[in-house]
Amino acid sequence: MIVKLELPIELTREDEHVIAICPVFCVGSQGTTEEEALANAREALELFLEDKDVQKEYADTILEYAVSIILEDKEKEFKDKHSLLDDAYENPHMTKLDVKIHGYPETSHPVGT
Structure with a gap:
């Protein structure tokens, strides 16, 4: 199963570095430009x-920020009903990730179907 996430990223500048942090998971990184900091935060x-x-x-947090879930064996995509517009308006920096979730059988349906 692959979960597609959209996560907010907060950017701050400290001297010659840009710090990019995802407040949802308290994970971040840095770079010399916004683009580099965002790319490094995404990798982290x-x-x-x-x-x-x-x-x-x-x-629970992963599913809260999920915008879709793909069950690989059936190639079906289930759209999540959560709206991320509030986060997008508060913070224009968002990153999109595809996360392979371990522990769910490929035939299970963790989102209401």
Whole structure:
């Protein structure tokens, strides 16, 4: 199963570095430009979220920020009903991730179908 997430990213500048932090998971990184900081934060989030223990601990949060779920064996996409517009208006920096979720059988339906 692959979960597509949209997560807010907060950017701040400190001297010659740009800091990018995802407040949802308290994961972030830095770069010399906004683009580099966002790319580095995305990579840090991908590494963080691929861990099975993290996926178990943050399962509810992951589903809260899910915009769709793809069950690989059936190639179906289930749209999540959560609206992320409030986050998008408060923080224009969002990152999109595809996270492979471990622990769910490929035939299970964790989102109401």
